[in-house]
Amino acid sequence: MKVEGVPYRTIWVEADGRSVGIIDQTKLPHLFETIRLRTVEEAAAAIREMRVRGAPLIGATGAYGLCLAAARDAGDQNLDRAYRLLAGARPTAVNLRWALDEMRKTLAPLALPDRAAAAYRRAGEICEEDIAINRALGENGLRLIEQAAARKPAGEPVNILTHCNAGWLATVDWGTATSPIYQAQERGIPVHVWVDETRPRNQGASLTAWELLQQGVPHTVIADNVGGHLMQHGKVDLCIVGTDRTTATGDVANKIGTYLKALAAYDNTIPFYVALPSPTIDWTLADGLREIPIEERDGRELSHVTGRTEQGGLATVRVVPEGSGLANYAFDVTPGRLVTGLITERGVCAASRQGLSSLFPERISSRKGS
Amino acid sequence: MKVEGVPYRTIWVEADGRSVGIIDQTKLPHLFETIRLRTVEEAAAAIREMRVRGAPLIGATGAYGLCLAAARDAGDQNLDRAYRLLAGARPTAVNLRWALDEMRKTLAPLALPDRAAAAYRRAGEICEEDIAINRALGENGLRLIEQAAARKPAGEPVNILTHCNAGWLATVDWGTATSPIYQAQERGIPVHVWVDETRPRNQGASLTAWELLQQGVPHTVIADNVGGHLMQHGKVDLCIVGTDRTTATGDVANKIGTYLKALAAYDNTIPFYVALPSPTIDWTLADGLREIPIEERDGRELSHVTGRTEQGGLATVRVVPEGSGLANYAFDVTPGRLVTGLITERGVCAASRQGLSSLFPERISSRKGS
Numbered sequence: 001m002k003v004e005g006v007p008y009r010t011i012w013v014e015a016d017g018r019s020v021g022i023i024d025q026t027k028l029p030h031l032f033e034t035i036r037l038r039t040v041e042e043a044a045a046a047i048r049e050m051r052v053r054g055a056p057l058i059g060a061t062g063a064y065g066l067c068l069a070a071a072r073d074a075g076d077q078n079l080d081r082a083y084r085l086l087a088g089a090r091p092t093a094v095n096l097r098w099a100l101d102e103m104r105k106t107l108a109p110l111a112l113p114d115r116a117a118a119a120y121r122r123a124g125e126i127c128e129e130d131i132a133i134n135r136a137l138g139e140n141g142l143r144l145i146e147q148a149a150a151r152k153p154a155g156e157p158v159n160i161l162t163h164c165n166a167g168w169l170a171t172v173d174w175g176t177a178t179s180p181i182y183q184a185q186e187r188g189i190p191v192h193v194w195v196d197e198t199r200p201r202n203q204g205a206s207l208t209a210w211e212l213l214q215q216g217v218p219h220t221v222i223a224d225n226v227g228g229h230l231m232q233h234g235k236v237d238l239c240i241v242g243t244d245r246t247t248a249t250g251d252v253a254n255k256i257g258t259y260l261k262a263l264a265a266y267d268n269t270i271p272f273y274v275a276l277p278s279p280t281i282d283w284t285l286a287d288g289l290r291e292i293p294i295e296e297r298d299g300r301e302l303s304h305v306t307g308r309t310e311q312g313g314l315a316t317v318r319v320v321p322e323g324s325g326l327a328n329y330a331f332d333v334t335p336g337r338l339v340t341g342l343i344t345e346r347g348v349c350a351a352s353r354q355g356l357s358s359l360f361p362e363r364i365s366s367r368k369g370s
Numbered sequence: 371m372k373v374e375g376v377p378y379r380t381i382w383v384e385a386d387g388r389s390v391g392i393i394d395q396t397k398l399p400h401l402f403e404t405i406r407l408r409t410v411e412e413a414a415a416a417i418r419e420m421r422v423r424g425a426p427l428i429g430a431t432g433a434y435g436l437c438l439a440a441a442r443d444a445g446d447q448n449l450d451r452a453y454r455l456l457a458g459a460r461p462t463a464v465n466l467r468w469a470l471d472e473m474r475k476t477l478a479p480l481a482l483p484d485r486a487a488a489a490y491r492r493a494g495e496i497c498e499e500d501i502a503i504n505r506a507l508g509e510n511g512l513r514l515i516e517q518a519a520a521r522k523p524a525g526e527p528v529n530i531l532t533h534c535n536a537g538w539l540a541t542v543d544w545g546t547a548t549s550p551i552y553q554a555q556e557r558g559i560p561v562h563v564w565v566d567e568t569r570p571r572n573q574g575a576s577l578t579a580w581e582l583l584q585q586g587v588p589h590t591v592i593a594d595n596v597g598g599h600l601m602q603h604g605k606v607d608l609c610i611v612g613t614d615r616t617t618a619t620g621d622v623a624n625k626i627g628t629y630l631k632a633l634a635a636y637d638n639t640i641p642f643y644v645a646l647p648s649p650t651i652d653w654t655l656a657d658g659l660r661e662i663p664i665e666e667r668d669g670r671e672l673s674h675v676t677g678r679t680e681q682g683g684l685a686t687v688r689v690v691p692e693g694s695g696l697a698n699y700a701f702d703v704t705p706g707r708l709v710t711g712l713i714t715e716r717g718v719c720a721a722s723r724q725g726l727s728s729l730f731p732e733r734i735s736s737r738k739g740s
Contacts, residue, residue, distance in 0.1 A: 029690070030688075030691070194697075197569065197690075198595070199567065199593040199594060205689050205694075206689065206690075206691070209690055209691050210691050212694075219694060219695060220694070220695035220696065220697045221672065221694050221695065221696055222672070222696075222697050222698075223570045223594070223626065223672055224594050224627070225569060225594050225625075225626040226699055226702075228627070228630045228633070229626060229629065229664065229701075229702035229703075232629070232659060233659075255595075256593065256595040256599060257593070257596070257598070259634070260630040260631075263598070263630070264629070264633060289602060289603075294599065302591065302593055304677075305677060306687065306689075307674075307675060307687030308687055309686075309688075310686070315679065315685055315687050316680070317676065317677030317678055317679055317684075317685050317687060318400075318678045318679075319575050319576065319675060320399070320576075320591050321399035321583055323583050324565070324575075324579040324580075324583055324590070325590035327564075327596065328592075328596075329596055329599050331599075332595075332596075332599035332602070333599075333602070
């Protein structure tokens with residue numbers, strides 16, 4: 001996607017063919033700065049410090065981290081050390097572990113002199129696969145936006161509500177929930193996006209708003225409290241959100257607060273879709289509420305807010321009195337019964353075992369007994 | 371209630387018998403500062419600048435504003451000017467207009483020399499009436515907490531979720547939604563309060579957390595996104611919120627986001643109560659969603675956050691990129707069908723015309739035709 005009119009991906013190999021460029025997402029939306037990663041240590045730090053975030057982008061950064069290690073010393077000992085360093089940078093990130101295993105599988109059988117080049121090739125493929133999946137699910141989601149547009153007077157924008165950042169900044173390109181939106185914009189379908197601020201980390205207000213602004217997509221930032229009111233008053237045509245993990249039965253774990261928006265959409269008969277690359281489906285799970293553990297994060301994310309001062313610098317202020325307790329659950333689970341459909345790279349299906357088995361028969365058939 | 375162990379009301383006549391003390395609520399929770407109002411202009415400014423807020427407290431401040439005017443010059447011309455000045459300070463505040471009319475009714479028939487003393491007397495009564503109503507509704511709400519406690523293992527705290535600040539800071543004393551909580555604490559019933567941060571103005575994190583902290587009530591501040599997750603996991607026993615305006619049919623206008631919590635409570639079969647002094651019932655309205663206009667406020671409340679810096683001062687930071695649209699709806703309407711009951715000074719009733727008519731037959735009977 002574009003930044004100040006210039007096409008960017010969220011991660012790229014620099015002109016030297018070796019070092020890796022990323023956008024420092026901790027500075028957004030106030031400063032656009034790129035960072036050049038030269039060592040596996042720098043790649044691990046970028047993941048740990050959340051300069052890159054979003055499951056697919058973390059995976060890609062891990063893959064390139066192994067490239068940086070292999071370029072320096074492609075021996076097994078060094079690669080093992082690099083693997084452990086990267087895997088430990090965000091221990092719960094499933095995509096990261098997957099990408100590192102892919103890299104290891106590729107490199108292990110090769111002679112040392114061939115490993116570095118093969119590493120960059122495989123990391124590049126991992127990025128291209130992510131882009132291809134996101135583009136495909138975007139095309140499937142685009143049809144839902146086209147249908148919504150057809151139900152409205154010609155020229156009126158389709159109002160789409162989204163939560164958190166399931167945008168291109170979370171992936172290598174296109175994003176998941178944003179991919180149908182960007183593709184609608186390319187086809188000239190007028191869209192307007194309601195952007196949930198997404199407390200406590202404000203990924204909506206800081207990242208989604210910023211990337212929509214860069215692509216010129218009309219949007220409005222709202223407090224997380226507002227979506228229900230908008231839906232009651234016909235101001236939302238459909239909701240599209242992302243997911244961190246979806247069960248084989250269509251229960252959706254996503255950023256905390258997603259469940260509340262799904263309830264409001266259901267109460268007002270507004271379509272509520274979840275956009276997901278199929279690797280985020282956990283085929284081993286049947287009950288999201290019972291089986292998906294919910295990460296509790298540092299209360300400081302809630303008690304302190306960082307933003308730009310009048311003078312242009314960044315500052316952090318405390319908004320909760322000292323002495324009050326804090327609880328910071330990062331995700332919630334939306335039961336499949338509240339989800340209108342899942343938008344995948346293979347098509348759109350019901351958020352149920354039957355729905356998913358219609359698109360991914362090879363996955364479900366192996367678990368017939370469950 | 372107490373501040374640092376000392377009993378306070380939110381408004382009082384100072385020892386000189388004339389000037390009026392208030393708490394500067396714009397500095398909370400970071401600084402506790404009181405202000406002495408000496409003129410009607412200062413009283414109007416305190417209302418306009420939201421140093422006092424909450425419908426009952428705004429009404430009381432308006433009443434004392436007229437006292438300050440009458441103490442200086444009790445002539446009709448001066449009182450009319452004072453009335454207009456105060457009424458214009460928060461034009462949509464129904465209680466403010468009501469309190470000013472009460473004062474005018476009291477003073478108009480009196481000789482000039484008697485007016486100032488009568489004004490302070492009537493303003494004092496308005497405060498005492500507010501306190502009496504809140505104490506009574508608190509006793510009615512207390513029984514719901516006692517029932518919830520009886521359903522739990524002995525000694526386990528009753529977990530109550532609240533939204534925004536319907537606390538003593540919004541009233542003269544006790545608060546509305548907090549009154550049952552403070553009374554439960556006085557009786558030794560263990561309670562724990564989940565405090566919704568309540569974006570965008572953060573009245574939960576700043577005011578409710580602060581006043582619970584001062585009373586020693588155990589509480590935990592959460593992002594507005596979290597309540598649904600807590601309810602799914604059995605961590606909320608009941609919800610109690612306040613209201614700005616309730617229809618004769620039990621639809622409840624309250625701080626934006628209330629509707630989302632009511633949906634989650636309904637979905638998880640958790641009791642959802644609204645605490646309201648009967649003056650907030652608008653007997654002329656039958657359909658809250660269609661008939662209650664929702665105030666849109668300055669987007670800056672959303673784009674900017676004020677808090678305390680590490681150095682101890684207050685600072686304001688921007689959290690939304692320049693160029694993004696902002697929408698800031700202040701209230702939403704929760705349909706009566708999602709409300710378990712209304713807690714009033716006369717008792718608890720269903721959120722319906724029948725429910726309200728059982729407690730307030732004199733109001734409903736006059737509108738039999740509707």
